[in-house]
Amino acid sequence: MLRNRNYEGPVMTISQEIDEMKYRQKGETFDDKIKRIAKALSDGDEHRFVLEDILGEMRFLPAGRVQSAIGSNRITTAYNCFVSGEIEDSMESIMQRASEAAETMRKGGGIGYDFSKLRPRGDHIKSLDSKSSGPISFMQVFDAVCQTIASSGHRRGAQMGVLRIDHPDVLDFVRAKRSNDKLTGFNISVGITDAFMEALENSTDYELFFNGEVRGTLSAQEVWDEIMSSTWDWAEPGVLFIDRISEMNNLWYCEDIYATNPCGEQPLPAYGACLLGSFNLTRYLEKNKNKYKILL
Numbered sequence: 001m002l003r004n005r006n007y008e009g010p011v012m013t014i015s016q017e018i019d020e021m022k023y024r025q026k027g028e029t030f031d032d033k034i035k036r037i038a039k040a041l042s043d044g045d046e047h048r049f050v051l052e053d054i055l056g057e058m059r060f061l062p063a064g065r066v067q068s069a070i071g072s073n074r075i076t077t078a079y080n081c082f083v084s085g086e087i088e089d090s091m092e093s094i095m096q097r098a099s100e101a102a103e104t105m106r107k108g109g110g111i112g113y114d115f116s117k118l119r120p121r122g123d124h125i126k127s128l129d130s131k132s133s134g135p136i137s138f139m140q141v142f143d144a145v146c147q148t149i150a151s152s153g154h155r156r157g158a159q160m161g162v163l164r165i166d167h168p169d170v171l172d173f174v175r176a177k178r179s180n181d182k183l184t185g186f187n188i189s190v191g192i193t194d195a196f197m198e199a200l201e202n203s204t205d206y207e208l209f210f211n212g213e214v215r216g217t218l219s220a221q222e223v224w225d226e227i228m229s230s231t232w233d234w235a236e237p238g239v240l241f242i243d244r245i246s247e248m249n250n251l252w253y254c255e256d257i258y259a260t261n262p263c264g265e266q267p268l269p270a271y272g273a274c275l276l277g278s279f280n281l282t283r284y285l286e287k288n289k290n291k292y293k294i295l296l
Contacts, residue, residue: 007031007056023067040071059283063275079275081110081261083268105149110158114258134169146185150160157261164191168208168215177236191242
């Protein structure tokens with residue numbers, strides 16, 4: 001069944017350019033894109049026409065991966081972002097997660113990681129009788145993967161790296177992006193614990209741990225000042241109140257959360273995925289003089 005209605009898309013030039021560059025197939029108009037998505041997601045003509053109106057009038061916009069690939073011949077993920085499986089303190093685990101990251105980013109997905117299980121820099125490796133280079137050095141491996149693998153649909157690779165505040169290398173982590181040429185494929189965030197916040201409130205030291213062993217102490221105030229200074233000057237790191245996130249997780253009984261998607265708004269468990277769309281609430285309001293009516 002054919003339907004003679006065309007959708008013009010966004011008015012602002014920059015919005016038109018972004019839509020064309022990131023979310024349309026080659027040669028597609030905005031109208032073509034809307035009808036491609038609606039056809040792929042609907043289960044019949046009536047449903048398709050409803051979806052076309054919702055999408056074409058920009059009352060709702062699905063996630064970017066849906067817009068760019070659904071209903072096309074592109075072999076991509078239909079989800080925007082993921083959190084990696086747990087990165088254990090072994091070369092096998094690190095390289096396995098790097099390989100999974102390469103495939104995920106190749107198909108257009110962004111990834112968050114928790115590097116807190118990797119032993120601190122300088123720690124002794126008995127099996128090799130050598131010293132560990134620390135989690136930040138291995139973040140550079142993932143950063144190289146991100147820079148090398150071209151994400152599908154013109155999307156730059158996106159990553160979030162998390163390290164707990166009580167990891168012995170936390171200060172190195174906080175300072176890791178105080179340069180424009182380091183870890184450029186990463187956003188980074190410090191996982192803040194309740195124990196740290198209590199020490200900060202009381203102006204005391206807090207303990208650093210690895211594998212359940214105390215590896216030292218730091219002044220909570222000095223570490224917090226270091227985070228704030230770096231954030232002010234370099235816009236990173238962010239902070240994740242990781243204990244509070246776990247406490248408020250409705251699925252606390254069956255999953256643990258250590259990281260978020262690359263943008264940081266969606267905490268996820270290992271191999272969790274997010275698919276966030278956007279409602280344009282202004283399209284659901286009708287102004288009559290000084291009053292607004294909600295359109296359903």
